[in-house]
Amino acid sequence: MPVRITKDDVDIAKLVEESKKESMGAIVVFDGIVRNDGIDKIELSAYIEGATKEIEDIVADAEKKFNLLSVEVIHRIGVLDVGDNILIIVIGAGHRKEAFGGCEYILEEIKTRAPIWKKEHLKDGSRWVEQ
Amino acid sequence: MIRKMKIKIKFFARFTEIFGKEAIFEYEAGETNSLKDAVGAFCRRYPDKYGEVFTKDGEFQDYVLIMHNLERIDRDDAGAVKLADGDEIAIYPPVAGG
Numbered sequence: 194m195p196v197r198i199t200k201d202d203v204d205i206a207k208l209v210e211e212s213k214k215e216s217m218g219a220i221v222v223f224d225g226i227v228r229n230d231g232i233d234k235i236e237l238s239a240y241i242e243g244a245t246k247e248i249e250d251i252v253a254d255a256e257k258k259f260n261l262l263s264v265e266v267i268h269r270i271g272v273l274d275v276g277d278n279i280l281i282i283v284i285g286a287g288h289r290k291e292a293f294g295g296c297e298y299i300l301e302e303i304k305t306r307a308p309i310w311k312k313e314h315l316k317d318g319s320r321w322v323e324q
Numbered sequence: 325m326i327r328k329m330k331i332k333i334k335f336f337a338r339f340t341e342i343f344g345k346e347a348i349f350e351y352e353a354g355e356t357n358s359l360k361d362a363v364g365a366f367c368r369r370y371p372d373k374y375g376e377v378f379t380k381d382g383e384f385q386d387y388v389l390i391m392h393n394l395e396r397i398d399r400d401d402a403g404a405v406k407l408a409d410g411d412e413i414a415i416y417p418p419v420a421g422g
Contacts, residue, residue, distance in 0.1 A: 225422055237421070240336050240414050244421070246394045268421060280422050300422060308391070308414065309421030310337035321338045322420040323387075 195264050196248045198241050198309075200271040208283045212263045217285045219292040223300055225280035227273050232313045237270045237279065240308040244268070251302040259295035261286050266299065268309060327353040329409050333366055336416035342373045343415075359392055359405040359413060360384065377415060389416050 209220055227235050252264050263285035269278060282299055286292035303309075304324065311322040334346040349366045356362045364382060367374045377388055384390070384399040391397065391414040392405055407413075 238337065239421070240334065240391070240416065243391050243394055243414055247396070304422035305419065306396075307421045308336060308389070308416055308419055310417075311420045312337075321417075323418045324420050 195252055195266060196245055197267045198239050198244055198248075198270060199267065200269065202269065202278055203267050203281055205278075205281055205283070208265050208267075208281070212265060212283050212285045214262055214285060216287060217262050218287050219285070219289040221282075221284045221286075221289070221292040221296045223280070223282040223296050224278055225300075227275050227277050227279060229275040230313070231315065232275070233316055234272050234274055234314045235279075236272045236312040236314060236319075237268075238310050238312070239268070239270050241270075244307045244309050247307045248299075248303060251299055251306065254302075255295045255298050258298065259286065259291045261291065261295045264295070264299070266303070268303070268307070270309070272314075329353050329362075329407065331362060331407055331410070332412045333363060334412065334414045336414065338417055339376070339415060342376055343367070343370065357406070358403050359390070359397065359407055360402040362407055363390075363402075363413060363415060387418055389418065390414065391416075 212220055248266055261284055265283040267281045282296050284292045284296045313320050330350045333349055335343045356365050367377050390402055393412055397405055
């Protein structure tokens, strides 16, 4: 399944192996992780049906624009600790430029379009993150 | 014969703390004619919080994002979107995924 919104972590090395095709010359992996900005934990929530649809649309656009051969997007939700994986994108393409370009496009579009939110839990309260 | 309309309005992120996660909003067809009208009628049930989603002039605040049956709707078009019984609307603040 190319797009998943899930509480579960994933085995990135396994995803890479499963993505490989003989026609590929490059696989690019993006792993967005929880940064320590003085937070205790971070909580991610999503409109799961809406975010899945939006990311599927983004992936379909990227596949055409960058001639991608495989795409896997896993966006995690739930309560995460510093260092945990948040967003994993694995892109396979014939050449590195297409793979890098497709990965960046998908990442930037997700950040502005997918209905997913972060709430930072601090020692003395919590706050929503709005970009 | 009066035709009843039943739509689902879902709220996300900080809006859930105001309006709850989701509500079934029932009204008579013709009372409200568009997505903007229906969400406005629902939010007016919370007079002190109405301003979180709508301006005083009854327009969506410029940070409000909208989905109608899983399709993104431009705020400026919400007054022209006609609803059908069983439709699902999502109202949410700016996203912060990734």
